Amino acid sequence: MIDAYTLDASATRHDDHGLIAWSIRLRLPWFRALPVSCIERAAVLVDGQAVADRDLLFRLDGQHRPLSDLHAMPTRYWSVDETLQIGVRGESLVPRAEAAVTVELTLRLPDSGGNGGDWSRRVACGAVRVSDPGHAPWPLGVCTFSLGAELRRGRSLRSCLQRIAAIGGYTGLELLGAQVVEGYPAPERRWLDRFARELHATGLEPVCYDAFLDPGRTTVAARDDAAIMALAEAELDIAAALGCSHVRLNVPPRRPLLDHLAVAAEQRDLTVLSELHAQTSADPGVEALLEHLNAMRSPHLGLILDLSCVMRALPPGFVRHMMAAGLPADAVRHIAESWSAGLPPPALPSATATAFAQRAYRLFHRSDTGWLPDVLPFTRIVHGKFFDMDGGREPSIPYGQVLTMLKRTRFDGYLMSEYEGHLWDGSPDTFAQLRGHQRMISELSNV
Template identity: 30%
Template sequence: MSNLKYGVSLYSYTGDMNTVLTLEDAMAQIADIGATGIEILGEGHVPNYPEPSTAWIDQWYGLLEKYQLEPTNYGSWIDSSLWRHRDLTADEGAVMLARDLRLAHRLGFTSIRPKIGVVSMDLRPHPIWEEVIERNLDLAAELDLIICPEIHAPTPIKHPVVDEYIEFIERTGSKNFRLLIDTGIFQRAITTAKHDGLSEEAQEEGWRKPLAVPMSDLVDVLPYVSFIQAKFFDIDENLVDGQIPWREILQTLKANNWSGYLSSEYEGDRLPYRSIEQVRRQHALLHSLEAEIAGTP
């Protein structure tokens, strides 16, 4: 039986965080739409990362309690080209991931997404990835954390990068390494939303191009998927999303008995307060679709 849970990533509120929203404001917004999960970016939302004060950690737990939210996924990075003059070594990468695993655990998270630096236009991860992850599998097991790299546009599911991750799961037999799917890979139509900092060339090369991965490809990897980032760009006043095929996504998850979190990642225009309204619309849309699918004989 499929059990879908709904959460929000603070990534959704990029630009609004620290300018018009405090952490508590964001949590109040998430609770107000009936979502139960909160996703954060360690390097984005933890003051004084990687060494938050105990006062902040107490505040974090106090707010989770107040707004009845559970920590879901913690975004981390393995910045393989941290310097101009040399690459990160596997040793340094392993230390970095271990530090984030411990911090994620300390904050109550059960899932961690390391974003790994790339070495090619088709986003092959830096070759240190395998050693960095493998050396942390025991720690992840000890801390009860699932490490899940994200499958993100312009990388589709049928791609050597995903094949390598699945081979790694099969080879190690670890329950602590899975896949995270970013629903941006299912994008069917172009978006005009502006992505700050990304050049026009990069956007044209695929970061904003509809990749339109078919649902059958999702079905193939679903047994390996532990978390879904519900990426979207714009939902109109009639609750229509012109880019992401939510009905098909939810039907596929339901039909294949997938259980887990759909965590909102709003990535549209960054106008003050827009993210708040857009996330509300997305949850209204997802809930109505789920009810509709449940009512279908």
């Protein structure tokens, strides 16, 4: 007799023109005790019509794989928090919203029933109705910093922007000046005009221009306000020529300097935003900036909130990168445990390990989300930072909490996807990463 186990299931359509048109997420409490090869067969029916086996792909370790790949992994076991995700190819049967989906898994399990064998077969079943992915309540854009790996592979910027537009759902761009502007920091006006036309042709709005004060110009940092403003105004001119409405520009939080900056921004119909990156409202510099913004109430000044400020774990890809670089497992564990405990960077035996620890503490800020109400009233753009899309979620940042807070405070600015996993692993497809991030934002913001 075959026993039937109940699968906890959910199914979602993905309207992003990617490889996967829709997917099913499944849980069984005892998956964690089994190898992934325990799934002998999967059957999926939509309103009673079977989906072809060849169109079913199983997501594992960030990749979609045919079932035969799982059969070849006898030593790979389900982890405690792992969810089985079955993706269905875009060219297959795409269900309507609210269609009835039935899933049946034939499983090869250890026999604990005294049937005389080591293994037995069981069938686990689940039924669910398909939900639409919904849409995020904010306009979505992409930071061009996300494109680092694609540009290093030789893909042109124009091609990258066309691919972003083809994803659908993204309407804006944040342009990193030193990355995308030819002749930076003093581009020719003719080039700026041509690039502005190319941006317009993509259908994507140039929302924000990321400016710099010193890099690319001088090895000596500008100290006095007059020197800072001379550099800042040159950057504001580039942003205005490209048709941007916002400029990311971090300056010292001095009131006279901010007054001058607000006037220069108003003259060009721009809003200048200071970015909070690996900082919180308790940082002395941020405290001073918030005091000035609150006193000035200028519509031409504000903040960019980068979600590296509220990380709960080191990115798994960065941890793998440390291991691949040859750091001993004890050193990697010491760095991760010290960071997670909120302790200072640990003392380590080698210069290489020390450098990795310093990088981890510089890039990733461990914090909860309790301080965000201090800065959200001044926030115009949120950097949706992400490093790894694992099973459709970013494991290092509490996106559910952040998005709930954005809705509660009626945030109405852009949420910019900013993929940074390419800093240590250039192999993933950037555009697949962006599709996954956009899908996660849509799903979590419609919970």
